[in-house]
Amino acid sequence: MKKIVVVGAGKIGSMIAELLAGCGDYEVTVLDRSAEQLNRLETTKPVSKIAADIADAAGLRRILTGQFAVLSAAPYQATRMIAEAAKAAGAHYLDLTEDVASTRTVKQLAAGAKTAFIPQCGLAPGFITIVASDLASRFDELHDVRMRVGALPKFPSNALNYNLTWSTDGVINEYCEPCEAIVNGQLRDTQPLEELEEFSLDGVLYEAFNTSGGLGTLCETLEGKVRNLNYRTIRYPGHAAIMKALLNDLRLRDRRELLKDILENAVPITLQDVVIVFVTVSGLRGGQLMQETYANKIYSAPVGGRVRSAIQITTAAGICAVLDMLATGRLRQAGLIRQEEIALQPFLANRFGRYYATPTAVAAPASASSAPAANAA
DSSP: OEEEEEEOOSHHHHHHHHHHHHHSSEEEEEEESOHHHHHTOOOSSOOEEEEOOTTOHHHHHHHHTTOSEEEEOSOGGGHHHHHHHHHHHTOEEEEOOOOHHHHHHHHHHHTTOSSEEEOOOBTTTBHHHHHHHHHHTTOSEEEEEEEEEEEEESSOOSTTOOOBOSOHHHHHHHHHSOEEEEETTEEEEEOTTOSOEEEEETTEEEEEEEOSSTTTTHHHHHTTTOSEEEEEEEEOTTHHHHHHIIIIISOGGGOHHHHHHHHHHHSOBOSOEEEEEEEEEEEEETTEEEEEEEEEEEEOEEETTEEEOHHHHHHHHHHHHHHHHHHTTSSOSSEEOOGGGSOHHHHHHSTTTHHHHSTTOOSOOOOTTTSOOOOOO
């Protein structure tokens, strides 16, 4: 049984702990500075709990010493501290961050490391990067790679057509920071909330617009190999216009704590959500212009006797599947591992990755000894 530490006892950290403790192959410790948050942890299997401040670098290093891996479900601002402690303690490091600057720090720490550093293991970046890389590998010449993801309420009922489903800090950050893209073969920054488009899927109309961080390291990997590459967040129509008014006209992009307070006190949380993954790749194959599309909707579902939101399920399943592949030798054991290095089919065959392949599954994952083996990535 491998020992792992989950940093962060919020909605996603709770779901990660539930999946890993429930499978029986991991001894799980959850760390959070809030004892109250730890007491609210929702897991059906027992886990160890430590109330500690990660700003105490020496204390964090002691906690991580002897652990197989640390999984960060903490806010992106904590990335550097956790990654540095993981390297000092000799533990593998995985996170969920979409923050570009934080990922640069992880890449620097991964250089020469004797353990694996795997940032961006969630939904976007994360699973969507794995999908896009798989589709892109099927073409002789790439033209366009379009990646779209949204975590949306099933029943929108306010002017924003939105409910809080994950980190408020994360939402604000992706709406404010510059976005990476490849445009006509050139790597460039684009502005968040711009390049608005509309599309229909299963008869429902959506809008999508630039947000930061969703591409992960894919721009760097595909630079010089693709004509256009971009990532946009999916929302219901009208959302972008209101957010632009709040951020730009009312200048709340310069007062993010105030914006966070407004959103968390005015926009309800919901567990009744849907995650949409929509990736389209076009290019040449055998001399013909071809296009392939991956589209999937994952809904909230009962897991461990409780209804979990779709964003909880997909985000936690992503990082747990990558950890599982690392623990069973299906990934390299040292240095930086990019999401695009992870093969799609082994990921989907994994006991946690199956939440994407069969999104309505509610049974607890089997133990490693009874789960079908996946091919090496």
